[in-house]
Amino acid sequence: MTRRHQSTRRALRIHAAAAVLALAAFGLAQTAVAQTMPTPDSPPLAARVNDPVWDRADALVKQMTEAEKLLMVHGYFPPFADRTPGAPLDDMIPSAGYVTGVPRLGIPNLRESDASLGVANQVEQRKGDTATALPSGLALAATFDPQLAYRGGAMIGAEARAKTFNVLLAGGVNLTRDPWAGRNFEYLGEDPWLAxxxxxxxxxxxxxxxxxSTIKHFSLxxxxxGRHIIDGVIDEAAHRESDLLAFQIAIERSHPAxxxxxxxxxxxxxxxxxxxLLNQVLKRDWNYPGFVMSDWGAVHSTVKAANAGLDQQSGQELDRQIYFGDDLRAAIDAGEVKQARLDDMVRRILYGVIQTGLIDHPTPANEQPIDYEAxxxxAQTMAEAGIVLLKNDGGALPLLATARKIAVxxxxxxxxxxxxxxxxxxxxxxxxQEYAFEVGESHGxxxxxWHKSSPLDAIRAAAPNAEVVYLDGKDRAAAARAAAEADVAIVFAWHWQTEAEDSETIDLPDNQDDLINAVSASGKKTVVVLETGGPVLMPWLNQVNAVVQxxxxGQRGGPAIANVLFGKVNPSGRLPMTFPARIDQAPRPEVPGIQLQKAVEAARFDQRQPPAFDSWEQPYVEGAAVGYRWYxxxxxxxxFPFGYGLSYTDFRYSNLRVEDGDRLTVSFDVTNTGRRAGADxxxxxxxxxxxxxxxxxIGFEKVELQPGQTRRVTVTAEPRIIADYDAANPGWRIAAGSYPLYVGRHVGDEALKGSAHLNAWTRQP
Structure with missing residues (x-):
């Protein structure tokens, strides 16, 4: 068994036991909400006075019974809901979650689906139900194209609605702080503005x-x-200037329910x-009117959670108990949680239901047709726009459709x-095509x-007159011989990452580095295509001609890759994460807590008592200097630096103009100086x-240009990106002074240099 497969088995074991094992170890202290804060049962900042959505929600709350209110603040996990007496099993879709509505008032039942990259059906709970699979979040971020993000979201939302879902667990905006993190591929990179x-x-x-839609996972x-036990330690200013700033701006611009x-x-x-986080930052400082739902298995208490701002317990069967059912009713009767707080929880849920138009435009009762081809x-457009050309020595790419022999x-x-x-x-x-391993209690x-979208078939279609041979790469000598006999060798390399486990290394697994070295030593043109969830190390970089990230x-990845390889699509992706030259360049070269996790796992599956443990503190030493800022x-x-990416054409920047003072606007010309149309x-x-x-x-823009065409680009800076956060005197501050800036193709590329003279500026949190 390979090291990677052993790691895969660990990931499966960890997930199966995570909710029970990790949560069982915690003591749950009940603490009071700080007296200096507004009471958590009151409307935030009294801003709802002139808000018709809030008025509608409030009117519905006043018509509800206590039993109806309590049903709305906890949700079922359908695969395990049969364990819960009284669960409305007949109305549930096998999926991530279900929350009971109030039909007599027109309040819909909430049917929830995972949705980062499409309407999920991980282990085929819904037999035969398929959906469109988008490329990973990092691939989307690599497009540097917000319009594509909207198109992808609209597509997922339309498919979900057609499948009768009305809540999507989308909107992952956590910053990618570490190259080895297992869920990096779902997120949108290391920069708060881009994300x-x-x-x-x-x-x-x-x-x-x-x-x-949700926005998740709040926060750090x-x-x-160890995601169930880690205690992220960061000072408030650094948190506000990094992850929290990404959440704040995204919430302001999109109003997630x-x-x-x-x-x-x-x-x-x-x-x-x-x-x-919940009462002070989200609901007070940001005046957020919607509701806070828990992640599945993330609730630890009734009184403390309710008073701290949690509005809905999700996937309750994955928690130790149902905290927001009978226990919440008892806490209200005892005066530990105010009745007004329960009303506020329900009002916020209804605010989201009304604000999105769900209550006025309920999802259909039955599934609707979907144009999967469109x-x-x-998905293919997004994949093509997100592919990043990292190396292209001697114009190795694009490949000619007239190539005589290609080894894949x-x-x-x-x-x-x-x-x-x-x-x-x-x-x-x-x-x-799936590879699961026999792992005891795992539910798979x-x-x-792998999505069935063959790059090999797409390459054959793009080069119909070529002999295209395929080798799986297990025999390195055979692969090298095939490369030597071909005009070009294309090596597809992978690094699998997953929720529930971080990668122990960012090396390519299964001796793929040796395979690439053997193929490149053949002396023929060698192209490496990387299918990875984030950065990997490339000890063979100097030996190959081209590298494509x-x-x-996604589900049309094969044609998307071939279109870039053969030049039908000019690559325009840019790296949303820094690729380190060595793992020790990163803030944390090793996954924190990985040895503890291994010990707990070994004890659990050897039928021994797991060692006692609680959460451990993990300081984020880089603070707000995430990613390229740290480097x-x-x-x-x-x-390869953040923002890096090559093209089959060339671009020139000129005529920089900086307008400063109370506001910063930077403008410049972009000219396509090459012979191909392309996007920069x-x-x-x-x-x-x-x-x-x-x-x-502080800004970017995706620009498509024909050869010789010039376009003026204007970027206006969001002041909080420039500002410092002052936690002692809460708010944002820009000190008057001169600030150096540059326009470039990536971090460190100072193609146009200038400075901004800014006046002092302040803003409340």
């Missing part, structure tokens, strides 16, 4: 279908190993009973393209999966910060 814009447009697209949820709180602790309190076109090697390219694992897994139209939640490319501060030269993503960076200056992306 916020892309998440906001995806959420707006989902909710354009009159259904609810950057790793999977729900915020999903995370598994982990933040500065000592579980995220789903964290008064600072939706697949959206490895990566299961004969079958399809890799998918990330976990709750985002879509059973795509066209089929999937995590499976290594294809990510997890810049430390003076590290990465393998020019980026504007500024160095700011009083305590420790950091480099910050």
């Amino acid at each position: 916020a814009l892309m998440a906001a447009e995806q959420i707006r697209g989902v909710q354009s279908n009159h259904i609810i 949820n950057p790793q999977e190993t 729900s915020v999903m709180c995370a598994y982990n602790k933040v500065n000592g309190d579980w995220a789903c009973e964290n008064d600072h 939706n697949a076109d959206v 090697i490895g990566g299961r390219a004969d079958y399809g393209v890799m998918s990330g694992g976990g709750s985002s897994q879509v059973r795509s139209v066209g089929g999937v 939640f995590v499976r290594m999966t 294809a990510w997890y490319s 810049d501060q430390q003076g590290h030269r990465p393998l 993503a020019p980026q504007v960076y500024l160095r700011a910060g009083q305590a420790r200056p950091t480099l910050r992306l």
Whole structure:
């Protein structure tokens, strides 16, 4: 058994036991809400006075019985709902969640589906039900195109509605702080501005279908190993300037009906009973009117969670008990939770139901037809726009359709393209191939999966006159011989990542580095196509001619990759994460807690008593200097910087103009100086910060240009991206002064240099 397969088996075991094992170890202290805060049962900042949505929600709450209210604040996990007496099993769709509505008042039942990359059906709970599988979140972020994010969200939302779902657990905006993190592929990169814009447009697209989208996982949820026990430690200013800023901007721009709180602790309190995060930041400072739902298995208490701002317990069968049912009623009777707080919980849920238009445009009772072909076109467009050309020595790409012999090697390219694992897994139209392993109690939640979209078939279609041979790469000598006999060798390499487990290494598994070295040593043109969930190390980089970062490319990944290889599509993707040259360049070279997790797992599955443990503190030493900001501060030269990506044409920037003072606007010309039409993503960076200056992306724009065409690009900076957060005197501050900036193709590319002279600026939280 390979090391990767052993790791896969661990991931499956961890998921099956996670909710029971990790949660069972915790003591749940009951603490009071700080007296300095507004009471959690009152409307936020009295801002609802002139809000007709709030008025409608309030009117419905006044007509509801206590029993009806209590039904709305806890939801079922349909696969296990038969364990719960009285569960409305006949009305449930096998899926992520179900919340009982109030039919007599027109309040719909909420049918919830996982939805990061499409309408999920991970282990085929719904036999035969397929959906369109989008590329991974990082692939979407790599497009640097918010319009594509909207299209993808609108497509997922339309499919969900047609399948009678009305809540999508979408909108992942956690910043990717570590290259090895298992869920990086679902998220939108390391920069708060890029992540916020892309998440906001995806959420707006989902909710354009009159259904609810979440934004998740609130907050500081950057790793999977030990996610049920880790206590993320970060100072408030750093948190506000990084992950929280991404959430804040995305919420302001998209108005998601729900915020999903995370598994982990933040500065000592579980995220789903964290008064600072939920009551103070989200509901008071940001004036958020919607509801907070828990992640599945993330609730630890009744009184503390309710008073700290949690509005709905999700997937209750995965928690130790139903905290927001009879226990909540008892807490209200005892005066530990006010009746007004229960009303506020329900009012917020109804606010989301009304705001999105769901109550006025309920989802159909029966499934509706779906144009899967049109939706697949959206997935393919996104995949093509997100592919990043990392290396192209000597114009190795695009390949000529007249090539005589092509060797395609490895990566299961004969079958399809890799998918990330976990709750985002879509059973795509066209089929999937799965690799699950016998792992005791596992329910198969995590499976290594390929979408049936063969790059090999697409390459043969693109080069009909060529002899295209395929080898699986297991025999390196045979692969090298095939490469030597061909005009070009295309090696498909993979690195699988999944929810529930972080990667122990960012090396390519299963000796793929040796395979690439053997093929490149043949002396023939070698192209490497990477299907990965994030950064990987490339010790063979100097030996190959071209490298294409294809990510997890979704159900039309095969044709998308071939179109880029043969030049039908000019690559325009840009890296949304820094690729380190060495793992020790990252803030955390090893997954925190991985040895503890292994010990707990071994004890559990050897039928021994797991060692006693509680959460451990994990300081985020980089603070707000996430990703490229960390590399810049430390003076590290990465393998490939944030924002990097090549094209089959060339672009020139000129005529920089900076308008500053009270507001910062940067404009410049972009010219396609090459012979091909192509898209560019020019980026504007500024160095700011009083305590420790950091480099910050303040704007970008995706620009499509014909050869010789010039377009003026104008970027207006969001002040909070430039500002420091002052926790002592709460609010945002920009100090008057001069700030260096540049326009470039990526971090460190100072194609146009300038400075901004800004006036002092302040804003409340």
